[in-house]
Amino acid sequence: MDRLHAMQVFVAVARGEGFAAAARQMGLSPPAVTRAVAALEDHIGTRLFSRTTRNVALTEAGHRYLADVERILQELADAESAAQGQHASPRGLLTITAPVMFGRLYIMPILLDFLDQHPDVSGRLLLLDRVTNLLEEGMDLALRIGHLGDSSMAAIRVGAVRSVICASPGYLKRHGVPRYPADLERHRVIVATGSLGSHEWRFGDDDRLTIRIQPSLTCNSNAAVLQAVEQGWGVSRLLSYQVGPSVTAGRIRLVLEEFERNPLPVHLVHLEGRRASAKVRAFIDFAARRLRDDPVINPQPGLAAG
Structure with missing residues (x-):
């Protein structure tokens, strides 16, 4: 055989x-x-x-x-x-994984432009709200949000995102603007299940300020939570990239910004210990430039887009 x-x-x-x-x-x-x-x-x-x-x-x-x-x-x-001296030319199937909302909002547009520039490369984008094992699941690279543990992967930092408290202007007009984290106890709170979905919300650079949340609504979809916030139903905590377009459009306002936790780093990661192929190197260079130029992925203090 x-x-x-x-x-x-x-x-x-x-x-x-x-x-x-x-x-x-x-x-x-x-x-x-x-x-x-x-x-x-x-x-x-x-x-x-x-x-x-x-x-x-x-x-x-x-x-x-x-x-x-x-x-x-x-x-x-x-x-x-x-061996043929063609390694500098990107070609073949490029498999990328990213969180669902981040992938849809940021990685997909970048990937489409990359494929337009490299016709010998085909793309496969897997949007998953879980950490994947690149080797076992056959991935070339991943977009990761959060602090990375020790691993054999190479990581390229491309920015950071903030954990923000947000509500619609209409909701804040009806119910008032919370001035301190403890004020959230008097508001209708929408909780997204997952890493940000704990009923204990921590605030400040050192995470020492903790508020116990009694959610009025819990949902397993960040997109659905964002929809409820935009419709003025309550206040929630999401990541700045998730609400950035809504803040820019004026559909959402950020509150309690002075009490925010330290930003979470954003990395592109790929397997180390074997030479990265031309397609992986080319995409990392292409995507890193785009992400680093995005004000949502590289926020400045007080930036309206979050």
């Missing part, structure tokens, strides 16, 4: 969601595709696909294997390009 060829066939079947589609893509006969996948499954000792008369789907083992195989094939392509 030509294992490299079988791996390429496997990826074509997985991405094309069928043996016939993979056969057309690779210029092979359907029986040849079937034999290649069967030989690979025999070699590994497990089923990679669940087959029915109507569709083909990856098994759990198949999903894990696909991420590893795509990474291996890309590394092989990068190695061949380097």
